[in-house]
Amino acid sequence: xxxxxxxxxxxxxxxxxxxxxxxxxxxxxxxxxxxxxxxxxxxxxxxxxxxxxxxxxxxxxxxxxxxxxxxxxxxxxxxxxxxxxxxxxxxxxxxxxxxxxxxxxxxxxxxxxxx
Amino acid sequence: xxxxxxxxxxxxxxxxxxxxxxxxxxxxxxxxxxxxxxxxxxxxxxxxxxxxxxxxxxxxxxxxxxxxxxxxxxxxxxxxxxxxxxxxxxxxxxxxxxxxxxxxxxxxxxxx
Numbered sequence: 609x610x611x612x613x614x615x616x617x618x619x620x621x622x623x624x625x626x627x628x629x630x631x632x633x634x635x636x637x638x639x640x641x642x643x644x645x646x647x648x649x650x651x652x653x654x655x656x657x658x659x660x661x662x663x664x665x666x667x668x669x670x671x672x673x674x675x676x677x678x679x680x681x682x683x684x685x686x687x688x689x690x691x692x693x694x695x696x697x698x699x700x701x702x703x704x705x706x707x708x709x710x711x712x713x714x715x716x717x718x719x720x721x722x723x
Numbered sequence: 724x725x726x727x728x729x730x731x732x733x734x735x736x737x738x739x740x741x742x743x744x745x746x747x748x749x750x751x752x753x754x755x756x757x758x759x760x761x762x763x764x765x766x767x768x769x770x771x772x773x774x775x776x777x778x779x780x781x782x783x784x785x786x787x788x789x790x791x792x793x794x795x796x797x798x799x800x801x802x803x804x805x806x807x808x809x810x811x812x813x814x815x816x817x818x819x820x821x822x823x824x825x826x827x828x829x830x831x832x833x834x835x
Contacts, residue, residue, distance in 0.1 A: 612766070639821060650813055650825035651767070664821055698766055705821040708755050709774045712823060714766035 611635075612715035614699050620721045623689060629718045631682040631699030639663075639705030640682040641712065642674060643698040651698055657682060658705035689722045696720075725750040725818045727797075729826035737834050738806055744799040744829045746788075746814030755817040756797045758788055759825075762810045770812075773797060809833045 612633045621627050631640065639658045643651035656664035657676040671693075673685040682699055696717040702710040730745040748754055755774050759767040771782040778790040788799045797814060814826040 614766075641821070648828075650828050653822060653824075656821040658821060700767075702821075708753075708817040708820060710817075711757070711769050711772065714759075714768070716764075716766045 612699055612701055612713050614697075614715035614718050616718060617716070618719050618721075620723065621686065621689065622723055623691075625689075626685070626687045628686065629684040629697055629699075629720075631684075631715055632680055633701040633713070633715075634680060635701060635713065636679075637701035637703055637713070638679055639702045639710070640676060641700040641702075642682070642684050643700065645696040645698055645717070647695075655684075656705060663705065686720075689720075691722050694720055694722045725752075725754065725816050726824060727756070727814045727816045727826040729812075729814050729829050731829050732827065733830045733832065735832045735834060736804055739803045741802050742800065742804050742808075742831065744812050744814075744831065746797045746799065746826060748795050748797060748814075748816050750795075750816065756788075756790065757815040757817070757823065758782075758786070758797075758799050759813045759815060760810045761813065761828075767813065770799070804831070804833045806833050806835060 615630045642654040645651040654668045655674040660676045671688050675683040698717045699715040700712040702712045727748045736742050757772045758770040761767045771780045773790040781787040786801045812829045815823045
């Protein structure tokens with residue numbers, strides 16, 4: 609099974625809402641990633657977890673809060689977002705994040721619209 | 724800092740024509756390069772990667788890329804494209820553990 613699943617597929621939220629994005633993989637990977645992709649742009653790295661510990665935080669605003677409850681699950685908690693946060697949010701996983709050579713496997717993404 | 728540059732933002736071609744999507748990298752150390760494809764409304768899928776060894780790497784769907792150290796390039800080629808190859812193609816470089824940086828992307832549009 610080489611699949612990374614993400615829920616929900618689409619999300620519309622107001623600026624005062626709190627919502628969460630979920631990501632799951634069953635490949636035994638120990639590194640998981642959140643990316644943000646604006647329209648017609650490449651993905652931008654937000655957070656990386658390796659062995660359930662946050663290893664990279666690319667200066668993301670605190671209104672985005674990641675959580676890795678176990679090695680298979682990754683959440684992104686959203687609170688007080690701005691319209692400019694509207695984007696496709698991609699989750700990915702890789703073996704364990706300890707090598708430059710690892711392939712990252714991506715989920716289909718959650719398309720978020722902030723009104 | 725390591726980075727990749729994709730020279731063409733859009734490449735329109737006719738079906739069954741050959742195509743080349745260009746990618747140049749900047750790096751002063753060992754480099755690990757990837758090509759990912761993103762079909763409309765989907766996530767990214769790995770096409771192929773260069774880690775070491777043979778400089779010509781191939782994917783299962785007919786794409787190939789050649790690592791050229793002297794020209795610092797990793798261009799993606801296919802001798803005959805299909806309508807189904809229409810997608811966004813991203814070149815990427817691994818800059819450190821856990822960290823991969825993408826080029827701006829090339830939109831390949833295959834016309835009948």
